[in-house]
Amino acid sequence: xxxxxxxxxxxxxxxxxxxxxxxxxxxxxxxxxxxxxxxxxxxxxxxxxxxxxxxxxxxxxxxxxxxxxxxxxxxxxxxxxxxxxxxxxxxxxxxxxxxxxxxxxxxxxxxxxxxxxxxxxxxxxxxxxxxxxxxxxxxxxxxxxxxxxxxxxxxxxxxxxxxxxxxxxxxxxxxxxxxxxxxxxxxxxxxxxxxxxxxxxxxxxxxxxxxxxxxxxxxxxxxxxxxxxxxxxxxxxxxxxxxxxxxxxxxxxxxxxxxxxxxxxxxxxxxxxxxxxxxxxxxxxxxxxxxxxxxxxxxxxxxxxxxxxxxxxxxxxxxxxxxxxxxxxxxxxxxxxxxxxxxxxxxxxxxxxxxxxxxxxxxxxxxxxxxxxxxxxxxxxxxxxxxxxxxxxxxxxxxxxxxxxxxxxxxxxxxxxxxxxxxxxxxxxxxxxxxxxxxxxxxxx
Amino acid sequence: xxxxxxxxxxxxxxxxxxxxxxxxxxxxxxxxxxxxxxxxxxxxxxxxxxxxxxxxxxxxxxxxxxxxxxxxxxxxxxxxxxxxxxxxxxxxxxxxxxxxxxxxxxxxxxxxxxxxxxxxxxxxxxxxxxxxxxxxxxxxxxxxxxxxxxxxxxxxxxxxxxxxxxxxxxxxxxxxxxxxxxxxxxxxxxxxxxxxxxxxxxxxxxxxxxxxxxxxxxxxxxxxxxxxxxxxxxxxxxxxxxxxxxxxxxxxxxxxxxxxxxxxxxxxxxxxxxxxxxxxxxxxxxxxxxxxxxxxxxxxxxxxxxxxxxxxxxxxxxxxxxxxxxxxxxxxxxxxxxxxxxxxxxxxxxxxxxxxxxxxxxxxxxxxxxxxxxxxxxxxxxxxxxxxxxxxxxxxxxxxxxxxxxxxxxxxxxxxxxxxxxxxxxxxxxxxxxxxxxxxxxxxx
Numbered sequence: 002x003x004x005x006x007x008x009x010x011x012x013x014x015x016x017x018x019x020x021x022x023x024x025x026x027x028x029x030x031x032x033x034x035x036x037x038x039x040x041x042x043x044x045x046x047x048x049x050x051x052x053x054x055x056x057x058x059x060x061x062x063x064x065x066x067x068x069x070x071x072x073x074x075x076x077x078x079x080x081x082x083x084x085x086x087x088x089x090x091x092x093x094x095x096x097x098x099x100x101x102x103x104x105x106x107x108x109x110x111x112x113x114x115x116x117x118x119x120x121x122x123x124x125x126x127x128x129x130x131x132x133x134x135x136x137x138x139x140x141x142x143x144x145x146x147x148x149x150x151x152x153x154x155x156x157x158x159x160x161x162x163x164x165x166x167x168x169x170x171x172x173x174x175x176x177x178x179x180x181x182x183x184x185x186x187x188x189x190x191x192x193x194x195x196x197x198x199x200x201x202x203x204x205x206x207x208x209x210x211x212x213x214x215x216x217x218x219x220x221x222x223x224x225x226x227x228x229x230x231x232x233x234x235x236x237x238x239x240x241x242x243x244x245x246x247x248x249x250x251x252x253x254x255x256x257x258x259x260x261x262x263x264x265x266x267x268x269x270x271x272x273x274x275x276x277x278x279x280x281x282x283x284x285x286x287x288x289x290x291x292x293x294x295x296x297x298x299x300x301x302x303x304x305x306x307x308x309x310x311x312x313x314x315x316x317x318x319x320x321x322x323x324x325x326x327x328x329x330x331x332x333x334x335x336x337x338x339x340x341x342x343x344x345x346x347x348x349x350x351x352x353x354x355x356x357x358x359x360x361x362x363x364x365x366x367x368x369x370x371x372x373x374x375x376x377x378x379x380x381x382x383x384x385x386x387x388x389x390x391x392x393x394x395x396x397x398x399x400x401x402x403x404x405x406x407x408x409x410x411x412x413x414x415x416x417x418x419x420x421x422x423x424x425x426x427x428x429x430x431x432x433x434x435x436x437x438x439x440x441x442x443x444x445x446x
Numbered sequence: 447x448x449x450x451x452x453x454x455x456x457x458x459x460x461x462x463x464x465x466x467x468x469x470x471x472x473x474x475x476x477x478x479x480x481x482x483x484x485x486x487x488x489x490x491x492x493x494x495x496x497x498x499x500x501x502x503x504x505x506x507x508x509x510x511x512x513x514x515x516x517x518x519x520x521x522x523x524x525x526x527x528x529x530x531x532x533x534x535x536x537x538x539x540x541x542x543x544x545x546x547x548x549x550x551x552x553x554x555x556x557x558x559x560x561x562x563x564x565x566x567x568x569x570x571x572x573x574x575x576x577x578x579x580x581x582x583x584x585x586x587x588x589x590x591x592x593x594x595x596x597x598x599x600x601x602x603x604x605x606x607x608x609x610x611x612x613x614x615x616x617x618x619x620x621x622x623x624x625x626x627x628x629x630x631x632x633x634x635x636x637x638x639x640x641x642x643x644x645x646x647x648x649x650x651x652x653x654x655x656x657x658x659x660x661x662x663x664x665x666x667x668x669x670x671x672x673x674x675x676x677x678x679x680x681x682x683x684x685x686x687x688x689x690x691x692x693x694x695x696x697x698x699x700x701x702x703x704x705x706x707x708x709x710x711x712x713x714x715x716x717x718x719x720x721x722x723x724x725x726x727x728x729x730x731x732x733x734x735x736x737x738x739x740x741x742x743x744x745x746x747x748x749x750x751x752x753x754x755x756x757x758x759x760x761x762x763x764x765x766x767x768x769x770x771x772x773x774x775x776x777x778x779x780x781x782x783x784x785x786x787x788x789x790x791x792x793x794x795x796x797x798x799x800x801x802x803x804x805x806x807x808x809x810x811x812x813x814x815x816x817x818x819x820x821x822x823x824x825x826x827x828x829x830x831x832x833x834x835x836x837x838x839x840x841x842x843x844x845x846x847x848x849x850x851x852x853x854x855x856x857x858x859x860x861x862x863x864x865x866x867x868x869x870x871x872x873x874x875x876x877x878x879x880x881x882x883x884x885x886x887x888x889x890x891x
Binding site: 080086093096097098099100101103104106107109110111188189190191192193196197200201222223225226296298299300302303304306307327328329331332335336339340342343346410411412 | 538542543546548552556638645668671741744745747748751752773774780784785787791855856857
């Protein structure tokens, strides 16, 4: 096994024991990137000399934290002091930020090695797509908008990577690329220095190749309760199987992933119960769109005024309020969201430990323009709840399918501990058997 | 009258008619700043040559908007592409941002002339104070944290200026400096590029020397309904006189301002009714503190890790959660805020047009360390509602006192139109008579 193949947790242990140097890990990773990047196209910027220099500096000091020397990709929506940040917008080609975004500054202060910037959909939402391809099949999208970060972690070009989610930009690429990802509770990680789209929705997340990898990073962000989250046993775990208001959009592979995960958890002693969301949740996907577009109208106004011809029509439509949402629509959407947040948290009063639900409708679409449907993400983003993506296996096209687990607001630490218990039971890198309706009923019974 | 003495609206009309050049206005303003700045200390950065060069460029083109050539101060919490941004933190001395903050980029695209950066309390909240002095009495604070912006507009060193409000940083300095200010509905103006403290609270606002000046800027930010807000007659205007849960903290001059304003509005035919807020509002000031400190804990983590010794103890306390607020406290605070937002909006269903309430407890304190009590601001910031500060007159120390008017979320355009109607009735630059309890009762009866 070469160093680049190590998960973050594995490499961290070796670096702590001085059995692996930061430079060895960096060079192994850079060599792998050189071989892989022409096919995967995950990065917009990698300066190999800079990476090696920084790795050598890290080798001069004792490990600053368990992140010391670990390789990070940074979505090109997120500013870095020593690399350009373009948001995949022609307005910002060559743009150099004056300081690191908060998330980058935090892990860098703890010794992380920033490998490079990863490709994104323009401003993380529309317009130009990333050039990135799905490592499982280069003809398919890796999902978006955190396209490069998802593919880079999947292809072992980095161990960890930052993404962002406003609709479904973080959890969906995790599923499409067969990796682990967390979108934490809104606001517990500062999103300063990521290009703004919607202040109510924009959330920084990260990817890894195990739940332990996600926990490594979560500890450095000091998420509430992260240092004393108990190990969660699967036996007796109360799992709410949530098809949700958009279940009719799922594909067979997506349904198979959810039902297989539920069956595997039930095999290990978890109690699977059907979870029907209250009626208000039927309107929450629309409310997310109203909030996103309303706040996006303000966010892109300066680009619209100063660089009109370079701004993609998708964003001109936003600023011009092409959908005609009113101030009253905004207030209704905010108030519905607040009500649903309370209702969702209220589900967790003893009868439920975690929600199990699809992270996307199925396997990654073919091509690079359609980055997938956010129908299984946008409502959770608006609800501000933590979501963890876990791979389940492969669909009929040989592309990854997965699930996500969700907890109430601020339960990130416990959710990660539940995910750590669930993942070994759920995840097997093999094609799933189709799940027919009868089996689905049996599982849910 | 010299050009620097013109309000924004007056100068805009002259520039549109080519009766005043941008360069004339700039030079007159720079001369005035040179005379005034040693006493007021409003600015952290002014490059006179740069300002004149930019003004000449503006004179080469037809007016881009009614903001063309108008002079703007920018609180040094807000990034500018061509000037340093320090947040009054030694960590960021000499810091150069890579692009303009969204608010600066918007007005610059519309022809505004950025005069310079104005002093602020460290990171707009604690630690180091601004060097700025109150133009009405140099021994007194101009308030904070938008200290320099408030004083600069008051001292006619700029016509307009941006501030920010997380607790009471924008409306309170407006009152202390005898100027007009708006804190718009949270989120209707992008706060990208202002240093983050609390994403739920941080709000960009602006100052001017008339309500018309505030409206000039509001139009360029395309606030909902701003282009067709009708003129509001005072006769029959239903004004809710709101002492609020912190009334016991007011000083005599603050009470006199509120009661005088109410009496003057009543004289013009407005209907003044006592407004008691529902019981939940008794807890909203505390909820604001919980949200601010909880979100601030995440915001200052990277500075804490990377620049620990340069970070003021106030911010170390935040990151270390010195007050011990829990995740449960955060959820309760968020949910209380959401409930109060709905309850407050519900007050405006036909029986009420606008809320009249103090912007601060009284006149500006003596000295520069105590920048004033935010007790009459922080709850409104958490409620996300638009607030407009209007000066009333002078207190017993000869320092300004004022009021603020408040409307439901997203009613910024109508609130400005109400403020435009109220201001000429309310504002007279003379010492107020003391208001005793009997008069207060009479006004409210």
